[in-house]
Every structure is written in structure tokens, then in C-alpha cells.
Amino acid sequence: MTPYLFVGPGLLLLATFFGYPVLDTIWLSFHKYNIFNPAQFIGLDNFHRAFSDELFLRVLANTLLYAAIVVPALVVLSFLLALLLNSAVPGTKLFRTAYYIPVVTSIVVAGIIWKWLYNSDGLLNALLQGLGIAGPAWLADTRGVGQVLLGALGIQTQSVWLSEPALALFSVAMVTVWKASPYYMIIYLAGLQGISKELEEAARVDGAGRWRVVRHVIIPGIRPYTLVVTIIATIAAMRTFGEVYVMTGGGPFHRTNLLSYYIYTLGFKYLEVGYAAAVSLILLLIIMLFAMINFRLSGGDNTN
Amino acid sequence: MSTLLPASACRTSLVVLFCTLVLVLSCGGRDEEADGQVTIEFWTIALGDAFADYITGMIDTYETAHPNVRVEWVDVSGAEVAEKFLAALVGGTPPDLANLYDLPRFFQFDILANMDSLVSPVARDRRLSIFWQGMGQYQGTSYALPWYAGVTMMWYNRELFERAGLDPDRPPTTIDEMLAFGRQIHERTGKFGVSWRLHPSLVAPPWALLRLDGVWPLFDEAYTHSTINTPEAALVLQKWVDAYSDGVLPPEALAAAHRDEVNWFIEGRCAMLPFAGGWITRYFDESFERKAVPVAQPRGALGRVPATNQVLVVPRMSPHKREAVDFGLFVTNDVNQLEFSRRVAILPSTKAAIADPYFRREPETSEDRAHILSAADIPNSFVMAPPDVPGWSRMEDVLYEEFARALARDQTVAACLSRVQRKWDHLLAFQ
Numbered sequence: 163m164t165p166y167l168f169v170g171p172g173l174l175l176l177a178t179f180f181g182y183p184v185l186d187t188i189w190l191s192f193h194k195y196n197i198f199n200p201a202q203f204i205g206l207d208n209f210h211r212a213f214s215d216e217l218f219l220r221v222l223a224n225t226l227l228y229a230a231i232v233v234p235a236l237v238v239l240s241f242l243l244a245l246l247l248n249s250a251v252p253g254t255k256l257f258r259t260a261y262y263i264p265v266v267t268s269i270v271v272a273g274i275i276w277k278w279l280y281n282s283d284g285l286l287n288a289l290l291q292g293l294g295i296a297g298p299a300w301l302a303d304t305r306g307v308g309q310v311l312l313g314a315l316g317i318q319t320q321s322v323w324l325s326e327p328a329l330a331l332f333s334v335a336m337v338t339v340w341k342a343s344p345y346y347m348i349i350y351l352a353g354l355q356g357i358s359k360e361l362e363e364a365a366r367v368d369g370a371g372r373w374r375v376v377r378h379v380i381i382p383g384i385r386p387y388t389l390v391v392t393i394i395a396t397i398a399a400m401r402t403f404g405e406v407y408v409m410t411g412g413g414p415f416h417r418t419n420l421l422s423y424y425i426y427t428l429g430f431k432y433l434e435v436g437y438a439a440a441v442s443l444i445l446l447l448i449i450m451l452f453a454m455i456n457f458r459l460s461g462g463d464n465t466n
Numbered sequence: 467m468s469t470l471l472p473a474s475a476c477r478t479s480l481v482v483l484f485c486t487l488v489l490v491l492s493c494g495g496r497d498e499e500a501d502g503q504v505t506i507e508f509w510t511i512a513l514g515d516a517f518a519d520y521i522t523g524m525i526d527t528y529e530t531a532h533p534n535v536r537v538e539w540v541d542v543s544g545a546e547v548a549e550k551f552l553a554a555l556v557g558g559t560p561p562d563l564a565n566l567y568d569l570p571r572f573f574q575f576d577i578l579a580n581m582d583s584l585v586s587p588v589a590r591d592r593r594l595s596i597f598w599q600g601m602g603q604y605q606g607t608s609y610a611l612p613w614y615a616g617v618t619m620m621w622y623n624r625e626l627f628e629r630a631g632l633d634p635d636r637p638p639t640t641i642d643e644m645l646a647f648g649r650q651i652h653e654r655t656g657k658f659g660v661s662w663r664l665h666p667s668l669v670a671p672p673w674a675l676l677r678l679d680g681v682w683p684l685f686d687e688a689y690t691h692s693t694i695n696t697p698e699a700a701l702v703l704q705k706w707v708d709a710y711s712d713g714v715l716p717p718e719a720l721a722a723a724h725r726d727e728v729n730w731f732i733e734g735r736c737a738m739l740p741f742a743g744g745w746i747t748r749y750f751d752e753s754f755e756r757k758a759v760p761v762a763q764p765r766g767a768l769g770r771v772p773a774t775n776q777v778l779v780v781p782r783m784s785p786h787k788r789e790a791v792d793f794g795l796f797v798t799n800d801v802n803q804l805e806f807s808r809r810v811a812i813l814p815s816t817k818a819a820i821a822d823p824y825f826r827r828e829p830e831t832s833e834d835r836a837h838i839l840s841a842a843d844i845p846n847s848f849v850m851a852p853p854d855v856p857g858w859s860r861m862e863d864v865l866y867e868e869f870a871r872a873l874a875r876d877q878t879v880a881a882c883l884s885r886v887q888r889k890w891d892h893l894l895a896f897q
Contacts, residue, residue, distance in 0.1 A: 299717030
């Protein structure tokens, strides 16, 4: 009885704020429901509708692209930052604290500051102008990143292969990378400090340079941490909402619209709660799929 | 290890469990009246910091005159009021009286009390008819009490006018002239002409651009078909597409959010800001206040200027509709609205209050000038309420999306209008 009483309150909270909403979402996803009228059972219609809804497919593609930009960038950048801050240089503690500031900065504040930087006549374009490059309208540019880069070199192309991701989506993704990388850096830092110094010294004695130590000692040593970062970053990227809400409202013409924002629009603006629940479930399944793939790759089911 | 439960641990666990239950079960619910005492919940939008004394003063006066009514005031931020209102409705604890935005979302579900039946003709007649039939009216029925209002005027930056070689004492008087001036400003200074964003626009959303130039209505009378795809509509939208291409509008207009257009004007990025509300001067610093000048809003082919009004609604499920409406009429009466207008540059929605000499005073500040200008333009205004067609929220987003594509030269204006008409007709068919 004792253990049950100890875990009881926690379980009750979990059941109330997680279990019940999930079950309710599943129930709603099979209904047509607009809050004010009784729910009407429609079977799988909401799911059929989703996969024939052009906007949903566009938003789903945006979200996957967004994750494809954000996750690798976070894994690499956070690791490099951690490597840098793991060195015994003066002021390391100050830098660690300073680099963490974006994580605790409100997304509203961060979004507004980044909008200033991204303005067509903002700081970023002023810097580019100094290099003789005419900067784009970052958050409103619907050309692909490849098209913009080639355009800067004077090469104009309409290739569909270069039209994704749109520069606007890429620009929003960079804000996520800036804001979240210090968080993952801390995880990497913990991993780096767990790597035995003897191993690194032994590699150096054997003639390994800095890069070979990183490649053959450090990267394999922090592999579990890389997998944790990948899983968390993927889930977070798929659920991104604040950046879109504050910076673009999903525009221009849905090029920065992501699943969480779309669900919010469906549920709260159009009051299509059943359909919003179905799209939420699809998002949940995608996240679970990614988590399972990562879990398998990490050997997470082989704990012993 | 013993499996027996120690008495202290048992007690602690039970207390935690009990507190959790109390916490969970106490979310929601409201005190029921006792001894005939009625408690009404009153929601305002973002008035808590600056106008707390005004609101609480009104409540105190009302409670003194009505000892059986207690008013609980809740101030909600503008960005989340519609969502909170929805959540409260679903939870069965809606406010009895609420200042609410984005009413088209709620109209078609018949959840708001009908004010035509709850408000006497005498009280109705005290309100300006454009506001009584304004933001709160849906298909001929009023679902809201009009509160404070705003009439669009225009702020312009004298310094940018001078730098662009324009006469700073001769601001534009028509929309076409405003766009022409904007073109010159962009060419000569690199700044943008008009502070405008697509979605959701404080200045004028795409359907309002059409209305300002006389392209209205956008649907047939029975709401079975849209009538937006006309040569007249194409001309108006083309004008704005060209303006966007020529740098009259900032490129970020396509993907901006919240109050960006106000910020762009104050930052000196844009030279002109059509806007309802002299209150933005609170964001001006001293040097900017010298540059920013309010003038009457440039006219389109319609010859009238847009106005908006805040509203107070009473949910149908409120158990205290009569008391809520009575308190709402008190909040929006001549005296209280005039007092509110003296505190901040807003306009009252009642006939007696707007007739007060205060709105014809000698201006001392630019906020005063804006206030007086907008008050003077009430007779020339129309309330910028969207079409009262069911499912408007989704239709509006269709227009935003297609017009954005046209602005970005991703499609022609003709294709934009054709696609909007087809999608709107499709949505109408499934209402």
C-alpha cells in the first residue's frame, strides 16, 4: 500500500493533465465538434480529410523541413559550443553563463529582437551591404535558400529542387537554433566532462592531433549524449509554436506555418476541434515514430 | 524493508492527495449568490495597469447604487481574450459581461445574448447608430453593447516628407495620393511609404482595402455566392500589389505579426501610418513627437473613413444576463464614456458624450490633435466590420493567402480573385 500512496498524487496529476487530455483528443479525433454543438461521430473522416487537405500537407512538409534544418544544426552547433567551453581558458564560467541567456529569454522578446535583425533594412542586411551584397527580406522571402544563395552570386534559377526550404522558414529555424543550442550545449558539456582525461592523453601520446582526438575519442565518448540531444531536439522542433506565433503568423502564404500553429488555428480560430484533434494525433504519431527510431538507434532497449 | 505504512508517511500522503484533489476540483466554479446577492464577472482587455482606478471607481459607484450586485473585475490581455473566453464557455464558467475581440468567430454559434431584446429602445437610441450596428451586429441582430471607439486618421513623419522632397504641410488626402507619396519617399530616402501589414492588419485588411475604394459587398444577398471577382476589385488590389513591389510598403508586410506596423512607424522605417487611436503617442519619445503629425485619413473612392468600436458581450449561458446588461449599459453610459475619453484618446459611442465640447477643445499636444481629428470624422466614417457571413474566419484567411501570393508576384491579381471566389463559393456551399 505504501508505494501506491506515495506515487498516488503524482499519478493523479499525470492522469488529469496528461492521460485524460490524450484520451479526450483520441475521442475527439473521431468526431465533428465545434465546442458549441454536440459532438457528432464521423469515424475516420477527419484523418481522410487531413491527407486530402492541401494546407495540412504543406504544413506537414514545412514541419519536417524545419526539423531537418534545426536538428542537425543544433547537434553540431551545441557540440562545438560545448567543446569550446570545455577548454580551460580564462573566463569559461562567464561564457557558459552568457551563452545560456537565450534559453531563459522569453520567445516573445527573442522574436521581436530577431525581427529587427531580419528587417530588410535591419542589422543583418546592413552587414551584408558592407560586403556589397543586397540582403533579402528574410522573414518574407518565399524563394528557396538555394535560389537566394545563387541569386547573391548573380545566378537566377527557378529550379524546384532549390525552392525548399523557403528562406523565411530557414530564418525562423535559425532563431530556434540560436535559442535552443545553449540548452543542448549544457547536455554535451556534461558528456564531455565525463570523458576520461587519460584517454585523451593516451591518444595524444600516440601522436593524435587535436582533430583526431575529437574524432576518435570525444565523439564516440559522447555518443549517448548526441542521441539524447537528437531525440529531444526532434521532439521540440516538431512542436515549435512560439517562433511562428511571434514572428510571422505562419506567413507569407503558409511558408512558415508549422503543425503546432496550424493545430492552434484549427482549434481556436476555426473552432474545428475534432479536426484539430486528428491533426494533433498525427503529430503525436510522427513524434513517437522519430523517438522510436532514435531509441532503437541508441540501443535504448538494451539498458544492461 | 518493511512494507507497513508509517503513520506519518500515511498522513503526509493523504494530505498531499487531498490537497491535489482540492486543487483539481477547485479549478473553475464561481460563488453562488446568497441572500439575493448577485455576483457578475466583468472582463476588460488590457486596462489593468493604466486604468485600474477608473474601472474600480465605476464598479464602486455601481455597487453602491445596486447593493444586491457585486462585480468581479478580470483584466485579460488582448492576445488571449478570445481563447480565454472560449475556454471559459467550455468550462461552463463564462464571464457575465466581457469586452471581446474577433466576434465573427462566435456569431454563428448563437452563444451571445441578443441585445436588441435586452436593451430598451431608449437606451439604444442614446448610442450612435453606426456603433450600435457596428462590430457587434450579425445578420441584422445586435449581439453587443458598443463601448469606446476609434476613427482612423493618419500619422505622418514630417522629417521623411522633407527628405523625400514633399511638402510637409501638405499630407495626402486620398489613398492614391498616399501611395504616390509613398513611392516618392521610398525612391528618395530608401524608407517605406506606408506602414501596413497583411495579417491581421490593424490598419486595413484586404477586404477593407476593397471597401475603402467602394468595392462592396463581397457576397450576394443570400450568401450563396461571392461577388469579389470583378474588374473593380482587380483594379484596387493591383494598386496595392504595385505599391508593394515599388517599396511603398515594407517587404515584411507579408509576414508580420502583432503591432509591427506601429513599431515600423515609430522606428522611422515608414513615413505614414493610418491608424485609429491617438494613444500611440505614449510610445513616442520627445524627438519623435516633434516629427509625427496626425491628419485626417486619406479617402478612397468610398469617400469615408474606417472606424472600429470595442464591444461588451453577454454570453447566453450567463445566469445573470439582466444584471450584466444593466452594468454594461452603466459602463457605456455618457458619463463613464466621457470620463474614459478624457483619460485616453479614445472616442465615446454615445450621442451625448461625443457632443461634449471636450472633443472640440484647443489641442495642446499631438495626442489631442489626433483625438479631435478622429472625433470630427465620426460623421464621415463607417464601421470596419467584416462581412457577416457564416465561416468568415476561414474565408478571411483564404483572402489573406491568395492576396499575399499576388503581392509576392507568385500569381496575378486576376488569378488571386478567381481562386478566392472559387474557394469562398466552395466554403459557402458547405455552410
